[in-house]
Amino acid sequence: MRLRLAALLLAALSPAALAQNPAFAPIEDDPALPRVLLLGDSISIGYTIDVREALDGVANVHRPAENCGPTTRGLERLDAWLGDGDWDVIHANFGLHDLKFVDDQGKNTSPESGHRQVPLDEYQENLARILSRLKETGATVIFATTTPVPHGEPQRKAGDERAYNAAALRVADRLGVEVNDLHAFIAPKFESVAIRPGNVHFSGEGSKLLGNRVAEVIEEALRDRR
Numbered sequence: 001m002r003l004r005l006a007a008l009l010l011a012a013l014s015p016a017a018l019a020q021n022p023a024f025a026p027i028e029d030d031p032a033l034p035r036v037l038l039l040g041d042s043i044s045i046g047y048t049i050d051v052r053e054a055l056d057g058v059a060n061v062h063r064p065a066e067n068c069g070p071t072t073r074g075l076e077r078l079d080a081w082l083g084d085g086d087w088d089v090i091h092a093n094f095g096l097h098d099l100k101f102v103d104d105q106g107k108n109t110s111p112e113s114g115h116r117q118v119p120l121d122e123y124q125e126n127l128a129r130i131l132s133r134l135k136e137t138g139a140t141v142i143f144a145t146t147t148p149v150p151h152g153e154p155q156r157k158a159g160d161e162r163a164y165n166a167a168a169l170r171v172a173d174r175l176g177v178e179v180n181d182l183h184a185f186i187a188p189k190f191e192s193v194a195i196r197p198g199n200v201h202f203s204g205e206g207s208k209l210l211g212n213r214v215a216e217v218i219e220e221a222l223r224d225r226r
Contacts, residue, residue, distance in 0.1 A: 024065035034088035035138075035223055038063040039074070039081060041096050041146055043210070046202055050211020051218070057153045058219060059088070066209050070097035070118050071126030078133055087139040089221045091180065091214060094130065095146035095168060096200060099160045108155050118159075124167040133134035140221045141174045144214070145183040148190045152198030180217045182210060 006210065022047045029035065032222045038044055038051065052061045064081045068074060071094045098118035103109045106117075118126065134141045145165045146206050151158040167181055186193070186202075186209065193206030202210065 008205075012199075021045060023063060024058050024092050026065075027052075027060055027062050033057075034059050034225075035085060036218055036222075037081070037087050037090045038214075039068050039090065039092040040144065041067050041069060041093070042201060043096065043145075044093060046069075046207040047211035047214060049209045051215045054212055055218065056126060059222060067097075068094065071095060071123055071130060072101075072118055073097075073191055074130045074196030075126055079117055082137060087137050088225060089142065089218050090134050090137065090139045090143060090174045091218055092130070092134060092141045093144040093182075094127060095123070095161060095164045096156075098126075098151075099146075099149070099164050101157075110154060111157050118152045120146055120163060122169055123164060127168055128175065131171060131175050135177070135205045137173065140178065141224060142178045142217060142221060143168060144180040147170070147200065147202075147210070148187050149190075149200055150190065150194065153196070153200055156200065178217075179222065180214065182213065185213050186210060211222060 036051075036055070038061065040050055040063075044063070048061070048080060055061055058092075064077070068077070068081070074094055098116070099113040100117050101109055101111045102117045103114045125196050129141065131141060145168065146161040149156045149158050149161045161183065171177075171178060186206065189206070189209065191197075193203050195201045195203055
Protein backbone atom coordinates (compact mmCIF):
# COMPACT_ATOMS: atom_id res chain seq x y z
CA MET A 1 0.00 0.00 0.00
CA ARG A 2 2.82 2.38 0.80
CA LEU A 3 4.48 1.73 -2.55
CA ARG A 4 1.19 2.33 -4.37
CA LEU A 5 0.59 5.56 -2.46
CA ALA A 6 4.10 6.76 -3.26
CA ALA A 7 3.56 5.99 -6.93
CA LEU A 8 0.31 7.91 -6.91
CA LEU A 9 1.86 10.97 -5.32
CA LEU A 10 4.64 10.96 -7.91
CA ALA A 11 1.96 11.53 -10.55
CA ALA A 12 1.63 15.16 -9.50
CA LEU A 13 5.37 15.90 -9.48
CA SER A 14 8.05 16.78 -12.03
CA PRO A 15 8.76 14.88 -15.29
CA ALA A 16 11.75 13.26 -13.59
CA ALA A 17 9.54 12.01 -10.78
CA LEU A 18 6.91 10.88 -13.25
CA ALA A 19 9.46 8.67 -14.98
CA GLN A 20 9.86 6.68 -11.76
CA ASN A 21 6.20 5.69 -11.60
CA PRO A 22 5.69 1.95 -12.16
CA ALA A 23 2.45 2.68 -14.00
CA PHE A 24 4.62 4.11 -16.79
CA ALA A 25 6.65 0.96 -17.30
CA PRO A 26 6.67 -0.09 -20.97
CA ILE A 27 4.48 -3.08 -21.77
CA GLU A 28 5.63 -5.92 -24.01
CA ASP A 29 2.56 -7.12 -25.84
CA ASP A 30 1.40 -10.71 -25.88
CA PRO A 31 0.31 -10.90 -29.55
CA ALA A 32 -2.44 -13.35 -28.61
CA LEU A 33 -4.19 -10.77 -26.44
CA PRO A 34 -6.18 -7.63 -27.30
CA ARG A 35 -4.70 -4.18 -26.71
CA VAL A 36 -6.16 -1.68 -24.26
CA LEU A 37 -5.21 1.98 -23.78
CA LEU A 38 -5.87 3.92 -20.58
CA LEU A 39 -5.95 7.71 -20.90
CA GLY A 40 -6.35 10.01 -17.93
CA ASP A 41 -4.88 12.06 -15.12
CA SER A 42 -3.33 11.03 -11.82
CA ILE A 43 -6.49 9.16 -10.78
CA SER A 44 -6.03 6.81 -13.74
CA ILE A 45 -2.30 6.62 -13.08
CA GLY A 46 -3.17 5.46 -9.57
CA TYR A 47 -5.31 2.57 -10.80
CA THR A 48 -3.24 1.53 -13.85
CA ILE A 49 -1.31 -1.20 -12.02
CA ASP A 50 -4.55 -2.57 -10.57
CA VAL A 51 -6.12 -2.73 -14.03
CA ARG A 52 -3.08 -4.56 -15.38
CA GLU A 53 -3.18 -7.05 -12.55
CA ALA A 54 -6.91 -7.64 -12.95
CA LEU A 55 -6.56 -8.13 -16.72
CA ASP A 56 -3.39 -10.24 -16.58
CA GLY A 57 -3.73 -12.89 -19.27
CA VAL A 58 -6.77 -11.10 -20.69
CA ALA A 59 -5.39 -7.95 -22.33
CA ASN A 60 -2.25 -5.91 -22.88
CA VAL A 61 -2.91 -2.73 -20.89
CA HIS A 62 -1.00 0.38 -21.96
CA ARG A 63 -1.02 4.02 -20.89
CA PRO A 64 1.03 7.11 -21.83
CA ALA A 65 4.06 7.69 -19.61
CA GLU A 66 2.62 11.02 -18.50
CA ASN A 67 -0.33 12.65 -16.85
CA CYS A 68 -2.83 13.29 -19.65
CA GLY A 69 -4.03 16.45 -17.89
CA PRO A 70 -6.81 18.65 -19.32
CA THR A 71 -8.56 18.34 -22.66
CA THR A 72 -6.27 21.01 -24.11
CA ARG A 73 -3.30 18.68 -23.58
CA GLY A 74 -5.36 15.80 -24.88
CA LEU A 75 -5.90 17.58 -28.19
CA GLU A 76 -2.18 18.35 -28.44
CA ARG A 77 -0.92 14.88 -27.51
CA LEU A 78 -3.63 12.49 -28.64
CA ASP A 79 -2.01 11.23 -31.83
CA ALA A 80 1.26 10.60 -29.98
CA TRP A 81 -0.58 8.61 -27.32
CA LEU A 82 -2.43 6.55 -29.91
CA GLY A 83 0.77 5.73 -31.78
CA ASP A 84 0.80 3.42 -34.79
CA GLY A 85 -0.74 0.32 -33.20
CA ASP A 86 -4.29 -0.96 -33.22
CA TRP A 87 -6.44 -0.66 -30.10
CA ASP A 88 -9.36 -2.84 -29.11
CA VAL A 89 -10.56 -0.75 -26.16
CA ILE A 90 -9.68 2.82 -25.13
CA HIS A 91 -10.77 3.87 -21.63
CA ALA A 92 -10.43 7.62 -21.24
CA ASN A 93 -11.11 10.43 -18.79
CA PHE A 94 -10.61 14.18 -18.86
CA GLY A 95 -12.09 16.67 -16.42
CA LEU A 96 -10.23 16.94 -13.14
CA HIS A 97 -7.54 19.19 -14.65
CA ASP A 98 -10.02 21.11 -16.79
CA LEU A 99 -11.97 22.28 -13.74
CA LYS A 100 -8.82 23.11 -11.75
CA PHE A 101 -8.21 26.80 -11.01
CA VAL A 102 -5.12 28.53 -12.42
CA ASP A 103 -3.87 32.11 -12.52
CA ASP A 104 -3.18 34.20 -15.63
CA GLN A 105 0.23 32.53 -15.97
CA GLY A 106 -1.34 29.07 -15.90
CA LYS A 107 -0.06 28.21 -12.43
CA ASN A 108 -2.23 26.39 -9.92
CA THR A 109 -4.10 28.66 -7.56
CA SER A 110 -7.21 28.81 -5.38
CA PRO A 111 -10.74 29.34 -6.72
CA GLU A 112 -10.69 32.78 -5.13
CA SER A 113 -7.56 33.81 -7.02
CA GLY A 114 -7.94 32.37 -10.49
CA HIS A 115 -10.13 30.86 -13.18
CA ARG A 116 -10.90 27.33 -14.33
CA GLN A 117 -8.17 26.00 -16.58
CA VAL A 118 -10.70 25.00 -19.25
CA PRO A 119 -14.16 26.61 -19.06
CA LEU A 120 -17.12 24.26 -19.22
CA ASP A 121 -18.21 25.12 -22.76
CA GLU A 122 -14.66 24.72 -24.08
CA TYR A 123 -14.28 21.46 -22.17
CA GLN A 124 -17.39 20.09 -23.86
CA GLU A 125 -16.14 21.07 -27.32
CA ASN A 126 -12.65 19.67 -26.66
CA LEU A 127 -14.01 16.41 -25.31
CA ALA A 128 -16.21 15.96 -28.37
CA ARG A 129 -13.15 16.30 -30.59
CA ILE A 130 -11.14 13.86 -28.46
CA LEU A 131 -13.83 11.19 -28.31
CA SER A 132 -14.52 11.54 -32.03
CA ARG A 133 -10.83 10.99 -32.77
CA LEU A 134 -10.73 7.97 -30.47
CA LYS A 135 -13.72 6.45 -32.25
CA GLU A 136 -11.90 6.82 -35.57
CA THR A 137 -9.43 4.17 -34.40
CA GLY A 138 -12.12 1.49 -34.51
CA ALA A 139 -11.65 0.75 -30.81
CA THR A 140 -14.49 0.48 -28.33
CA VAL A 141 -14.29 3.85 -26.57
CA ILE A 142 -15.29 4.16 -22.91
CA PHE A 143 -15.46 7.49 -21.11
CA ALA A 144 -14.98 7.43 -17.34
CA THR A 145 -16.69 10.17 -15.36
CA THR A 146 -14.55 12.37 -13.14
CA THR A 147 -14.30 11.24 -9.53
CA PRO A 148 -15.41 13.50 -6.64
CA VAL A 149 -13.91 16.86 -5.71
CA PRO A 150 -14.20 17.16 -1.90
CA HIS A 151 -14.72 20.26 0.19
CA GLY A 152 -11.43 21.87 1.13
CA GLU A 153 -9.63 20.95 -2.11
CA PRO A 154 -7.22 23.89 -2.54
CA GLN A 155 -7.33 24.20 -6.35
CA ARG A 156 -10.90 23.13 -7.14
CA LYS A 157 -14.47 23.78 -6.07
CA ALA A 158 -16.35 20.88 -4.53
CA GLY A 159 -19.14 19.77 -6.82
CA ASP A 160 -17.71 21.28 -10.02
CA GLU A 161 -17.13 17.76 -11.31
CA ARG A 162 -20.90 17.25 -11.49
CA ALA A 163 -21.32 20.01 -14.08
CA TYR A 164 -18.33 18.74 -16.08
CA ASN A 165 -19.62 15.18 -15.89
CA ALA A 166 -23.05 16.28 -17.06
CA ALA A 167 -21.47 17.96 -20.07
CA ALA A 168 -19.35 14.88 -20.76
CA LEU A 169 -22.39 12.61 -20.59
CA ARG A 170 -24.16 14.76 -23.18
CA VAL A 171 -21.16 14.42 -25.49
CA ALA A 172 -20.86 10.67 -24.91
CA ASP A 173 -24.56 10.15 -25.59
CA ARG A 174 -24.42 12.16 -28.80
CA LEU A 175 -21.39 10.24 -30.06
CA GLY A 176 -22.54 6.81 -28.90
CA VAL A 177 -19.65 6.39 -26.46
CA GLU A 178 -20.01 3.98 -23.55
CA VAL A 179 -19.76 5.50 -20.06
CA ASN A 180 -18.07 4.05 -16.98
CA ASP A 181 -19.60 6.12 -14.17
CA LEU A 182 -16.69 6.06 -11.75
CA HIS A 183 -18.13 9.06 -9.92
CA ALA A 184 -21.30 7.20 -9.01
CA PHE A 185 -19.29 4.09 -8.18
CA ILE A 186 -16.81 5.68 -5.77
CA ALA A 187 -18.76 8.64 -4.33
CA PRO A 188 -20.47 6.65 -1.55
CA LYS A 189 -17.08 5.32 -0.44
CA PHE A 190 -15.02 8.44 -1.11
CA GLU A 191 -14.39 9.65 2.43
CA SER A 192 -13.11 6.23 3.50
CA VAL A 193 -10.76 5.76 0.53
CA ALA A 194 -9.40 9.29 -0.05
CA ILE A 195 -5.76 9.90 0.87
CA ARG A 196 -6.87 12.58 3.29
CA PRO A 197 -9.69 15.12 3.69
CA GLY A 198 -9.75 17.78 1.00
CA ASN A 199 -7.69 15.72 -1.47
CA VAL A 200 -8.97 14.34 -4.78
CA HIS A 201 -6.52 11.41 -4.76
CA PHE A 202 -7.08 7.91 -3.45
CA SER A 203 -5.42 5.53 -1.05
CA GLY A 204 -4.19 2.19 -2.33
CA GLU A 205 -7.53 0.69 -1.35
CA GLY A 206 -9.40 3.35 -3.33
CA SER A 207 -7.23 2.92 -6.41
CA LYS A 208 -7.75 -0.84 -6.26
CA LEU A 209 -11.52 -0.41 -6.10
CA LEU A 210 -11.40 1.89 -9.11
CA GLY A 211 -8.97 -0.36 -10.98
CA ASN A 212 -11.11 -3.43 -10.48
CA ARG A 213 -14.17 -1.56 -11.69
CA VAL A 214 -12.32 -0.28 -14.76
CA ALA A 215 -11.07 -3.80 -15.49
CA GLU A 216 -14.62 -5.21 -15.25
CA VAL A 217 -15.95 -2.65 -17.73
CA ILE A 218 -13.05 -3.21 -20.12
CA GLU A 219 -13.40 -7.00 -19.97
CA GLU A 220 -17.10 -6.72 -20.77
CA ALA A 221 -16.28 -4.48 -23.74
CA LEU A 222 -13.73 -7.01 -24.98
CA ARG A 223 -16.31 -9.81 -24.76
CA ASP A 224 -18.74 -7.73 -26.79
CA ARG A 225 -16.14 -7.34 -29.55
CA ARG A 226 -15.70 -11.09 -30.05
